[in-house]
Amino acid sequence: MSPRPLVYTRHLPGGGYVAIDCDSHEGDHHARLLVERRADTGRRAGHPPPVIAEAHHGDPAAAVDQLRGIAADNVQLAAALRRWQIDRQ
Numbered sequence: 001m002s003p004r005p006l007v008y009t010r011h012l013p014g015g016g017y018v019a020i021d022c023d024s025h026e027g028d029h030h031a032r033l034l035v036e037r038r039a040d041t042g043r044r045a046g047h048p049p050p051v052i053a054e055a056h057h058g059d060p061a062a063a064v065d066q067l068r069g070i071a072a073d074n075v076q077l078a079a080a081l082r083r084w085q086i087d088r089q
Contacts, residue, residue, distance in 0.1 A: 013074070019036075
Protein backbone atom coordinates (compact mmCIF):
# COMPACT_ATOMS: atom_id res chain seq x y z
CA MET A 1 0.00 0.00 0.00
CA SER A 2 1.43 3.36 -0.97
CA PRO A 3 1.59 6.22 1.53
CA ARG A 4 -1.27 8.68 1.52
CA PRO A 5 -0.38 12.17 0.22
CA LEU A 6 0.19 14.81 2.89
CA VAL A 7 -1.78 17.98 2.20
CA TYR A 8 -0.83 19.89 5.38
CA THR A 9 2.12 19.68 7.75
CA ARG A 10 3.74 21.81 10.42
CA HIS A 11 6.34 21.34 13.14
CA LEU A 12 5.25 21.24 16.76
CA PRO A 13 6.94 23.26 19.50
CA GLY A 14 9.50 21.00 21.15
CA GLY A 15 9.71 18.61 18.20
CA GLY A 16 7.46 16.34 16.25
CA TYR A 17 4.88 17.41 13.72
CA VAL A 18 1.20 17.48 12.85
CA ALA A 19 -0.02 16.48 9.39
CA ILE A 20 -3.18 15.95 7.41
CA ASP A 21 -3.34 13.36 4.67
CA CYS A 22 -6.21 12.76 2.27
CA ASP A 23 -7.21 9.78 0.18
CA SER A 24 -10.07 9.43 -2.29
CA HIS A 25 -12.16 6.44 -3.23
CA GLU A 26 -15.23 6.52 -5.47
CA GLY A 27 -16.09 10.15 -4.72
CA ASP A 28 -15.51 9.88 -0.95
CA HIS A 29 -12.57 11.87 0.35
CA HIS A 30 -11.10 10.69 3.63
CA ALA A 31 -8.81 13.07 5.52
CA ARG A 32 -6.85 12.10 8.64
CA LEU A 33 -5.13 14.25 11.26
CA LEU A 34 -1.85 12.68 12.42
CA VAL A 35 0.30 13.81 15.34
CA GLU A 36 3.88 12.67 15.77
CA ARG A 37 5.07 13.76 19.20
CA ARG A 38 8.48 12.09 19.11
CA ALA A 39 11.17 14.63 18.28
CA ASP A 40 13.82 11.92 17.74
CA THR A 41 13.39 10.63 14.18
CA GLY A 42 15.14 7.39 15.17
CA ARG A 43 12.33 6.59 17.60
CA ARG A 44 9.73 7.11 14.85
CA ALA A 45 10.98 4.25 12.68
CA GLY A 46 8.40 1.49 12.43
CA HIS A 47 5.81 3.43 14.43
CA PRO A 48 3.27 5.38 12.41
CA PRO A 49 1.96 8.54 14.06
CA PRO A 50 -1.46 8.20 15.68
CA VAL A 51 -4.51 9.35 13.76
CA ILE A 52 -6.38 11.55 16.25
CA ALA A 53 -9.23 12.76 14.02
CA GLU A 54 -10.80 11.90 10.67
CA ALA A 55 -13.19 13.56 8.22
CA HIS A 56 -15.15 12.30 5.22
CA HIS A 57 -16.65 14.53 2.56
CA GLY A 58 -17.59 14.50 -1.11
CA ASP A 59 -15.20 17.42 -1.70
CA PRO A 60 -11.50 16.88 -0.83
CA ALA A 61 -10.97 20.50 0.23
CA ALA A 62 -13.93 20.32 2.60
CA ALA A 63 -12.61 17.09 4.15
CA VAL A 64 -9.23 18.72 4.79
CA ASP A 65 -10.79 21.98 6.02
CA GLN A 66 -12.70 20.06 8.69
CA LEU A 67 -9.34 19.13 10.25
CA ARG A 68 -7.18 22.15 9.37
CA GLY A 69 -8.51 24.31 12.22
CA ILE A 70 -7.50 21.67 14.75
CA ALA A 71 -4.12 21.09 13.12
CA ALA A 72 -3.24 24.80 13.07
CA ASP A 73 -4.18 25.56 16.70
CA ASN A 74 -2.08 24.10 19.53
CA VAL A 75 -4.95 24.33 22.05
CA GLN A 76 -7.42 22.54 19.77
CA LEU A 77 -4.75 20.01 18.88
CA ALA A 78 -4.06 19.26 22.55
CA ALA A 79 -7.78 18.81 23.21
CA ALA A 80 -8.16 16.44 20.24
CA LEU A 81 -5.10 14.48 21.34
CA ARG A 82 -6.53 14.20 24.85
CA ARG A 83 -9.88 12.92 23.46
CA TRP A 84 -7.97 10.36 21.41
CA GLN A 85 -6.07 9.22 24.50
CA ILE A 86 -9.29 8.91 26.53
CA ASP A 87 -11.00 6.93 23.75
CA ARG A 88 -8.09 4.44 23.74
CA GLN A 89 -8.35 3.72 27.49
